[in-house]
């Protein structure tokens with residue numbers, strides 16, 4: 383067990399000060415030039431969760447994160463981080479943050495960059511930490527080890543892959559013991575391999591006991607690791623809760639296979655069985671949200687109107703479809 387892991391698992395954290403939520407916001411609101419970027423947002427991030435903060439571009443994720451960390455003021459609302467109002471700041475020492483990659487020097491190695499970052503941050507960390515005397519200079523090698531970069535520690539930053547650069551940003555956020563890690567779009571711009579690396583790192587940090595708050599505009603990139611999600615649209619919360627609750631809240635989709643899909647669609651819409659906007663056709667396969675769940679009636683009507691049916695049923699919608707329905711946008715399009 384590394385020293386940092388020991389610190390996390392021993393009683394030196396302030397875990398006693400809060401129990402249920404690592405982050406709690408109430409009616410948080412922020413407007414820029416009279417236009418609300420975040421409206422009346424009440425979030426509850428359970429201790430120990432990997433919390434996916436989802437929404438398309440411009441839906442207010444970064445603004446929310448900046449307010450949570452006291453980087454931008456809110457117009458209205460309260461924020462509690464690790465059991466204390468964010469204004470009191472001293473809990474922020476327990477929060478690791480990757481909002482925008484810290485300014486790393488391309489011509490320095492990963493190790494030298496972290497060393498420089500530590501020198502700059504150490505006085506601030508000491509000021510922020512209520513147990514100042516206990517705060518030691520960080521063990522840089524240990525931070526690099528945690529993100530799997532020890533082997534590349536002497537390589538120049540500019541020679542790092544995007545995934546390595548992102549992991550170095552996370553290493554910088556982990557130089558001091560943290561209870562909460564806030565990551566703003568950590569998989570942005572990464573290739574599939576880099577995305578897997580960051581996902582695995584998030585999972586392993588969470589297994590050590592850290593609560594992770596991670597934003598993304600691509601549901602599929604974080605869905606499989608998150609225990610909880612919140613979905614934003616135009617600054618307004620559309621859903622928050624466990625991933626299981628989210629799946630349970632979705633209504634089933636009508637699924638039909640027929641060689642006469644266009645005719646079937648026309649009839650289903652004409653008889654008001656389906657919502658036209660939710661109707662998708664791929665080859666011989668039609669899926670749609672049902673206006674009524676009366677499958678027998680639907681099949682009877684289709685057959686009477688001359689549609690041959692190969693198969694018909696109700697299926698669980700994919701999370702991606704549900705995300706699109708809630709946000710009005712595909713999460714894969716930026």
Ligand SMILES: Nc1ncnc2c1ncn2[C@@H]1O[C@H](COP(=O)(O)OP(=O)(O)OP(=O)(O)O)[C@@H](O)[C@H]1O
Pocket residue numbers: 414415419437438439440441442443444445446599
């Ligand atoms: N400093 C600012 N001044 C004016 N408007 C801003 C400012 N910061 C954000 N906004 C606006 O607030 C809205 C929310 O932006 P925000 O950056 O929080 O969204 P986001 O969900 O993080 O998007 P992305 O996925 O692109 O990172 C946008 O309409 C944006 O233009």
Ligand SMILES: [Mg+2]
Pocket residue numbers: 443444445566567
């Ligand atoms: Mg953003």
